[in-house]
Amino acid sequence: MAKNWYPIINYEKCVGCLSCVKFCPHDVYEVRGGKPSVKNPEHCIEFCRGCQRGAYDNNAISYLGE
Ligand code: SF4
Incomplete structure (x- = not known):
């Protein structure tokens, strides 16, 4: 079954802090x-959003399905 919730990285905004990882x-x-x-x-x-909350605050992480 295809997953309908996972992170999408905007590489134009990502600064490589790797806090999400x-x-x-x-x-x-x-x-x-x-x-x-x-x-x-x-x-x-699904709906965790933990990596988005923990990341450097520049909106580099969004989620497929949000
Ligand atoms: S922290 Fe949560 S939302 Fe982020 S990738 Fe891991 S499970 Fe998914």
Whole structure:
């Protein structure tokens, strides 16, 4: 079944702080070229938003399905 909730990174806004990668305990992210990449979207918890709240405050993270 296709997942309908997972993070989308706006790479024009991402500063590479990697706080989302460090915050998420569900192995959703990996680091590629110093920036977060969504490796396992199916692991994301619907409506969690934890990585968005913990991130550097520049709206680089949104969610498919919000
Ligand atoms: S919304 Fe929650 S489960 Fe999904 S990637 Fe962010 S911290 Fe991980």
